[in-house]
Amino acid sequence: MANYSEAYVAFDTSKLRNAVAIAEGGRAGDVRFFGEIDNTPTAVRRLVKKLSGKYGRLTFCYEAGPTGYGVHRLISDLGHRCDVVAPSLIPKKPGDRVKTNRRDAVGLAKLLRAGELTAVWVPDERHEAMRDLTRARDTAVADQRAKCQQVTALLLRLGRHYPGKSKWGKAHWAWLSKQELAQPEQRIVFEEMLLALRQVQERIQRLEEAIRAAVPEWSLEPVVTALMALRGIDLVSAATFLAEIGDLSRFRTPRELMGYLGLVPSENSTGETIRRGPITKAGNRRARRVLVESAWSYRYPPRVGRAKQPRVEAAPPAVRTIAWKAQTRLYARYRALLRRGKLKTVVITALARELAGFIWAVSREVALSPTQAN
Template identity: 25%
Template structure:
């Protein structure tokens, strides 16, 4: 009797199911489509194994394709779904086609239906999903950037406080944040006990943040300074360890960008265009960008123009017809092209190349 029940159970061998997942911390809203039909929309607990169990129970023998939008939840769900045999992609929310009605009326069910529909229509472009190991490397890069930014903020608070008190740093002490400057701050005599206490707390905080930053830098040097890609990138004038490491951590696979324009667009070093009829208007830099990588490349461009004759010549030529800020963006773009070339060709950079 049991064998008879199993043989009579509906099967969907060879059928392709498209699944849109609207992801939230406490629940998922799921839409399932087959052959242009919306079969079911429902809410479930956020559990990949439970979803697989539901699909196999109700649509046994089918091929399952799923999609969700990149967001707070990262990529762990993608890896779990893939391991469970569900072919998943992750998409950028801004790249999902949306109707006027969906713009006006937005809820979880509508979002999951939209994802399932566009997945079936083959109109979605998957973003690059790093492996867990690659993701961990990227987190180190972003931690260093966060710690560096916090360090700068504390230094600015100290300088602002000194300005508030009318205290100037002596020339012989110097404005760079050396041990000499820190020792001077610690011995600085202030009239009010409250001011002294406030400055001491800022200094204490700065020392702690500085220690954290140096520990992360030590980790980067230990684990990545001898990486072949990073070593080659550092042969380019202006590219130091942190810029090379950030570039490697954020990109991971340089061949996912077919050409220089796609890489520049990802970084945010390409202008946005607005076309209407026969007119095309060039606007500012595209707002879609990798802010951290863009900052590092532009920062390195200022160094590169002082150390590479080819870039020095280009920069001098640019500033004759445009502001310095626009000129440095063009230099940054050239620098980015060099980095791409070095990575793809797996060769050290030759100074003076006109890329």
């Protein structure tokens, strides 16, 4: 019979093999490297079964990474706790310059036993699929941006300047179609660039249609509908934000959400000296970018346009109140910060931080609405 009824098991995962370390419970518990196993469900089940026969309670962990959440879901289905750990929040010794799979696994096991690891939120399979879909659209938009730059750069080298104000609209495309290049090789390059640009635009449209078709069957569809009442947020941006962040109810306060998004100021204070710098940019960069893009719409006086009206009417009354309060407060905040001489980009970042608070309030109202209805 083992001396310890509890054990903490850490994986250092990779594509083919997982390094495993075990830390037995208690301050004097043994910490040892178990070995390596195949990164397959069969090997993980065999390991869990073997350890379950020796220890009364098992807790597992591994770092979040490219191997995904399969190990977490498998171990959870077997009835044990498994944490997926945030790599950026793992404590590390400044002088430690040696990194191996064995050392990483042993270190994780020790930290897991000490309670020094921070677990990330793990989405279910449906939510992970929505995240993949919105990220595919995000990748396509980045590809479109690069291809637009390539076309502009080619024409700039040839001395062709578009006389209009707004690029990539119908007028700009009509102007592009009329460009005649002297060299046949350059004509081929130009036409191929335009063809690639049209193809990526069609890809974006297909992905956005897929997002619209998937949202009604998603568990977070009520929150998506409610968030669309906020200015600057449409179906795609709301779905993208929620796919990246997940269930907002896990944040107890708006400040926790702001900190998670990396929209709070960094700080390097000591003694009586307080130094605050730019935002931390911690957390999810895609969700942060969606908020910053949405915050630009609060430069204008509060109003609800004709296109926005149906989205506002689809939201619950309490959400409409929050959305209008967000418009009036953020516009006033924008004007006040500009009068104080703040840079416009800094002001928009500040608005994005406050917008996160309004999003938290909207999600809370949606979560409370079924209870209120009863």
